[in-house]
Amino acid sequence: MDLFLSRGFEATTMDEIAAGAGVSRRSLFRYFGTKEDIVLRTLAGTGEAIRDALRARPADEAPWEALQAVAGSLATDGSWSSERELAIGRICLETASLRARRAEKHQGWADLLVPELAVRPASAPVGESAAQAILTAALACLDLATDRWVAGAGADDLPALFAEAVAAVRA
Missing domain, CATH: 1.10.10.60 (Homeodomain-like)
Structure with missing residues (x-):
């Protein structure tokens, strides 16, 4: 690095x-x-961490609420506050191949996360298709929030940026 x-x-x-x-x-x-794999190695266990955090959330919590709570807890664990993370984020934001590889990693998370979301209630269990749509939208919100956080040199609150993006999608 x-x-x-x-x-x-x-x-x-x-x-x-x-x-x-x-x-x-x-x-x-x-x-x-690849070089991209070296930069994005920190994402390797993130899918499992999100899955585990979702499993720890109340079973009756709706998918979007669970995802927002998980994103908030993961973003405030201290790992997103360093200058080094910002510098790595800038490299990812400025490099097309890294953005593409990040999207590919996110796609791999679907196998882990869709089943966790599919059993969560909305007013009834959301099912596989709806869970996939929610996850895809949530990951787009996460990418937007992270990119805005990096562009703002870490001055903004990452969970708040994610919540803002989620609110826009859900509106």
Whole structure:
């Protein structure tokens, strides 16, 4: 990450990353298939964390309310407040391949999260199709909120930005 932050994403090569990590290029590719995977490695466990947090929410809580509560708790856990996170966020915001890879990671979360949302009540269980639509919209809201948070240099409250985006979608 230090290489990406100092030299820029596009200017940093996998050979430089391997040398900086003290491993061979082949070993590096065993763990990371692309440079994008290195930057977005922090998202690897996020789907599971969201699923676990959803499971911990009250079973009778509606999908949108549960998602907002989870987003608020994850965003305020302290990991989103550092200058380093902002710098990584800027790289992601400015690099098309990272934005695309982020969307791909989010798509992978659907297998974990749709079943959790599908059993939550609205006035009745929402079902698989509705859960997929809610999740897709919620992830778009999360991306918008995160991008606005980064663009504002972290000055805004990330859960509030997410809540604002959710309110717009639900209006």
